Amino acid sequence: MRRFAADQAALRNRPHSDSAIRCLEADLANLRAGIGHDLRHRPAQALRTTGELFVMWVSIGAVPEGMRLIRQALSAATHACAADRARGLIALSIxxxxxGDSPAALALANPAISDSSRRKL
Incomplete structure (x- = not known):
């Protein structure tokens, strides 16, 4: 499921990205189950997956769920690499x-950008 999510998410900036979003949405129950499993057993992977899916959360109207899962992954993945944490913060910012929370979006983006600059991701 992780590979499927990553492959489909990678198509978000390409022609026909809407079909990738539809594929992800069709498998949403499995994505939820996989993310739930990873939150318990592989939190860094859950962070990577939830962050990669930020376009899907927005496109299918599941922003609150996406935000909740990204927050859970950020909290659980305390030892994730800087790149994954920055991507997670950017996904939560977006x-x-x-x-509709522009102040939170800015507050979340700033540390991600600062950390990325310091660590030269």
Whole structure:
């Protein structure tokens, strides 16, 4: 399921990205189960997956669920690499913006950008 999510998410900036979103949405129950499993057993992978899916959360109207899962993954994946944490923060920033919370979006983006600059991702 992780590979499927990553492969489909990678198509988000390509022609026909809407079909990738539809594929992800069709498998949403399995994605939820996989993310739930990873939150308990492989939190860094859950962070990577939830962050990669930020476009899907917005596109299918599941912003609150996406934000909740990204937050859980950020909390659980305390030892994730800097790149994954930065991507997770950016994903949470983008979904916060789509939820109408511009101040939170900026507050989340700033540390991700600062950390990325310091560590030269």
């Amino acid at each position: 979904t916060s913006f789509h939820a």
